[in-house]
Amino acid sequence: MKVLIADDTNTDRLLLKLHLAKLGCQVIEAKNGQEAVSQYLANLDEIDLILIDVQMPVLNGFEAVKAIREIQQQNQQEWFPVIFLSASGNETDVENGIMAGGDDYLIKPISQKVLAAKMHAMKRISDMRSRLVESNKMLESLASTDYLTGIANRRCFEVSLESVIDVHRDESSRCCACGILDLDKFKNINDSFGHDIGDKVLIDVSNVIQQHLTENDLFGRLGGEEFGLLLMSESREGLIERFEEIRQLIERYQFTIKDQLIDITTSIGVVAVSDQCKSRNQLLKRADELLYEAKTSGRNRVCFDV
Numbered sequence: 001m002k003v004l005i006a007d008d009t010n011t012d013r014l015l016l017k018l019h020l021a022k023l024g025c026q027v028i029e030a031k032n033g034q035e036a037v038s039q040y041l042a043n044l045d046e047i048d049l050i051l052i053d054v055q056m057p058v059l060n061g062f063e064a065v066k067a068i069r070e071i072q073q074q075n076q077q078e079w080f081p082v083i084f085l086s087a088s089g090n091e092t093d094v095e096n097g098i099m100a101g102g103d104d105y106l107i108k109p110i111s112q113k114v115l116a117a118k119m120h121a122m123k124r125i126s127d128m129r130s131r132l133v134e135s136n137k138m139l140e141s142l143a144s145t146d147y148l149t150g151i152a153n154r155r156c157f158e159v160s161l162e163s164v165i166d167v168h169r170d171e172s173s174r175c176c177a178c179g180i181l182d183l184d185k186f187k188n189i190n191d192s193f194g195h196d197i198g199d200k201v202l203i204d205v206s207n208v209i210q211q212h213l214t215e216n217d218l219f220g221r222l223g224g225e226e227f228g229l230l231l232m233s234e235s236r237e238g239l240i241e242r243f244e245e246i247r248q249l250i251e252r253y254q255f256t257i258k259d260q261l262i263d264i265t266t267s268i269g270v271v272a273v274s275d276q277c278k279s280r281n282q283l284l285k286r287a288d289e290l291l292y293e294a295k296t297s298g299r300n301r302v303c304f305d306v
C-alpha cells in the first residue's frame with residue numbers, strides 16, 4: 001500500500017512513517033498542503049491512501065484535499081481514501097474535513113491500533129469499490145457483445161452506426177454505406193448438421209468477415225444469421241467493390257463440416273449514406289428492402305442503392 005503523509009511537524013511525520021513501515025506500507029512525505037498536492041500529482045494512480053494534517057503552512061489540509069479531489073475527478077481516477085489527522089477535533093472541523101473530501105478524521109495523538117484498524121476499514125471499502133468498477137466494466141462489455149461470435153451485438157452496432165454517420169455527415173469527404181448481410185438457406189445447415197454446427201458456421205463467417213475489415217469499418221450481429229456492416233471508401237465504386245468482395249470472400253471460403261466441404265453464400269442489401277438516406281432507421285430500413293430484393297432475385301448477390 002502506497003501512503004502519502006502530509007504533516008508540517010517533523011516528529012509527527014517520523015512517528016507516522018514508523019507506524020506505517022511496520023504495517024508494510026510504502027510512504028511518500030509532504031511538509032505542507034501544497035507539497036501534498038504536488039506529491040499527489042507526481043504519483044498519480046499510485047496513491048492508495050492519504051493521511052493529512054489540518055493546520056499546515058502554504059495550503060492547509062482541507063484546501064489541499066479539496067484540490068486533490070478536484071484533480072482526481074477531472075482525471076476520472078480511481079477513488080482512494082483520505083484520513084485527516086488533527087490535534088483539534090471539534091464538530092465543525094470534522095464536518096469541514098468530510099466536506100473537503102476526507103473520509104475519516106482522527107484526533108492526535110494517534111493510537112497505532114486505531115490507525116491500523118481505520119486503514120484496514122478503508123482498504124476494505126477501496127477493494128469493494130474496485131470490484132464494483134470491474135463488474136461494471138464486465139457488464140458494459142457483455143451488454144455490447146454478441147454472446148456467440150464475440151463481435152458487436154445489435155444494440156452496440158446501432159449506437160456506433162448512429163455516431164459514425166453523425167461524424168460522417170459533418171466532416172467526411174469519404175463515401176460510406178450501410179449493409180445488411182444474411183446467410184442463404186441457413187436453416188438447411190441447422191437441419192442437416194445440427195444447431196451446434198450452425199453456431200460454428202456463424203462464428204467462422206463472422207471471423208472471416210472481421211479479418212477483412214479495417215478499423216474504420218463497423219460490423220455487428222443483428223440477430224440470427226443476419227449481420228450489419230458500415231464500410232468506408234474513397235468513391236461509390238469503391239464501396240460497391242468492397243461489399244462485392246465480402247460476398248465473394250464467403251462464397252469462396254472453404255467451410256469444412258465433419259470433413260465435408262459445404263457451400264455457404266450470402267445475400268447483402270447495401271445503401272449509401274446520403275442526404276436522402278442519412279438516419280440510422282432510414283439506412284437499416286432501406287438496406288433491409290435491398291436484402292429482400294437480393295433474396296428474391298436469386299440469393300448470393302449484393303443489391304445496391306449507392
Ligand SMILES: Nc1nc2c(ncn2[C@@H]2O[C@H](COP(=O)(O)OP(=O)(O)OP(=O)(O)O)[C@@H](O)[C@H]2O)c(=O)[nH]1
Pocket residue numbers: 148182183184185186187188190194195196197198199202223224225295299
Ligand atoms: N445455429 C444457429 N441457428 C440460428 C441462430 N439464430 C437463428 N438461427 C437459425 O437460422 C435459420 C434462419 O432461417 P430462415 O429465416 O428460414 O432463413 P434461411 O434458411 O437462411 O433462408 P433465406 O434467408 O431465405 O436464404 C433458422 O433455422 C434459425 O433457427 C443461432 O444463433 N444459431
